[in-house]
Amino acid sequence: MKKIILPIEKKWAMYCRRPEMQQADLSSLVKEIFAAVNKEGDKAVIKYNAKFDRVKNPVLKISEAEISDARKSVSPALQKAIRLAARNIETFHKAQLTKSKKINTSKGVTCWVEPRAIETAGIYIPGGTAPLFSTVLMLAIPARIAGCKNIILCSPPGKNGKIHPAVLYTASLAGVKNIYAVGGIQAIAAMSLGTSTIPKADKIFGPGNQYVTAAKQYAQQTGTAIDMPAGPSELLVIADKRANAAFVAADLLSQAEHGTDSQVILLSDSRALINKVIRELKKQTAVLPRKNIILGSLRNSKAILLKDMEACIRFSNQYAPEHLIIATENPVRFVNKLTNAGSVFLGDYSPESAGDYASGTNHTLPTNGYARSYSGVSVDSFLKKISFQQMTRQGLQTIGPAIEEMASAEELMAHKNAVTIRLKK
Numbered sequence: 001m002k003k004i005i006l007p008i009e010k011k012w013a014m015y016c017r018r019p020e021m022q023q024a025d026l027s028s029l030v031k032e033i034f035a036a037v038n039k040e041g042d043k044a045v046i047k048y049n050a051k052f053d054r055v056k057n058p059v060l061k062i063s064e065a066e067i068s069d070a071r072k073s074v075s076p077a078l079q080k081a082i083r084l085a086a087r088n089i090e091t092f093h094k095a096q097l098t099k100s101k102k103i104n105t106s107k108g109v110t111c112w113v114e115p116r117a118i119e120t121a122g123i124y125i126p127g128g129t130a131p132l133f134s135t136v137l138m139l140a141i142p143a144r145i146a147g148c149k150n151i152i153l154c155s156p157p158g159k160n161g162k163i164h165p166a167v168l169y170t171a172s173l174a175g176v177k178n179i180y181a182v183g184g185i186q187a188i189a190a191m192s193l194g195t196s197t198i199p200k201a202d203k204i205f206g207p208g209n210q211y212v213t214a215a216k217q218y219a220q221q222t223g224t225a226i227d228m229p230a231g232p233s234e235l236l237v238i239a240d241k242r243a244n245a246a247f248v249a250a251d252l253l254s255q256a257e258h259g260t261d262s263q264v265i266l267l268s269d270s271r272a273l274i275n276k277v278i279r280e281l282k283k284q285t286a287v288l289p290r291k292n293i294i295l296g297s298l299r300n301s302k303a304i305l306l307k308d309m310e311a312c313i314r315f316s317n318q319y320a321p322e323h324l325i326i327a328t329e330n331p332v333r334f335v336n337k338l339t340n341a342g343s344v345f346l347g348d349y350s351p352e353s354a355g356d357y358a359s360g361t362n363h364t365l366p367t368n369g370y371a372r373s374y375s376g377v378s379v380d381s382f383l384k385k386i387s388f389q390q391m392t393r394q395g396l397q398t399i400g401p402a403i404e405e406m407a408s409a410e411e412l413m414a415h416k417n418a419v420t421i422r423l424k425k
Contacts, residue, residue: 108395156183
């Protein structure tokens, strides 16, 4: 982790840059797979499953029997933990539902908004180095609360053609019945275009590697919405001199272990605290199983000494982190000053891991500075909002002349006439 001492504010933008990773040009591959899936459907999906994931079993849809059997492979302790997390996530997300309210904007003019759930939500759950069954909870539960009629889930199978049992158990618990053993670009293509087995989704959610990210971006060109731009995980910690260095180091490492392209940032007004945290990073890294990944991530990471806590808050808002921990005395005092962050963790006993798993908030969050303009996934992510208006004769008489005047000024005379013909009657 690189130490940076009291950088001038004009140079902060340089230190807010994310690591530049070598990205393959995937556009031609993505187009090839989308075209094949569009033409050949399931046959193309099975072909690319065999090519990329070395799958021997060509079955795409996971049977109810296999989902049921997955429970036997998940330990009682893990089942209990998943159920606790599911309860908290459900409680938090149910509170996001709001009732429609009718507003009289003028006499005889009533307007209101009503939510409607996306009909088919597509969820992508990565496999790779870790089966992200927690992401199933974060996506399926708010989709169900929103009222999505169809929730489909794709996840890459192992060479035996099976999805990790913890993913299947969690999906079943969250109410997902349509699960498909398919990963990568071909999974996104199948959910974007639809096949005879895999339904077409209206919106696709979930994290993934650069192949999945490229496919999701291309999916938008087919008319399928996506949750948000995705990138490597990141964490920024603001800590004062009284912060527990071991806690801070543990939090930084919890995100650094995601991948060598992850980035963690420490901001403090205490040089002594920074030095303690760096010593703790070395000590804790030495005993962690994903040490090589962590070391790669730490090479992209920074510990920055700033003059005071106000400067730390300003830097954080400029960086717009996916995760933000404020490990200071009375951290709540900074809440109103925060403008850009995906999810915020306040105080010494609010580790970022809590949001990743079981506090109830959602861990599907904007990365790479997109917290300036995007929110994390919520129930609203699975809803559309339709506006309604209803006018009486009096209402049209009240606002009709204004409509006529504005339509005339824009030279849209048919617009004007739609009002005039009624007013004359």
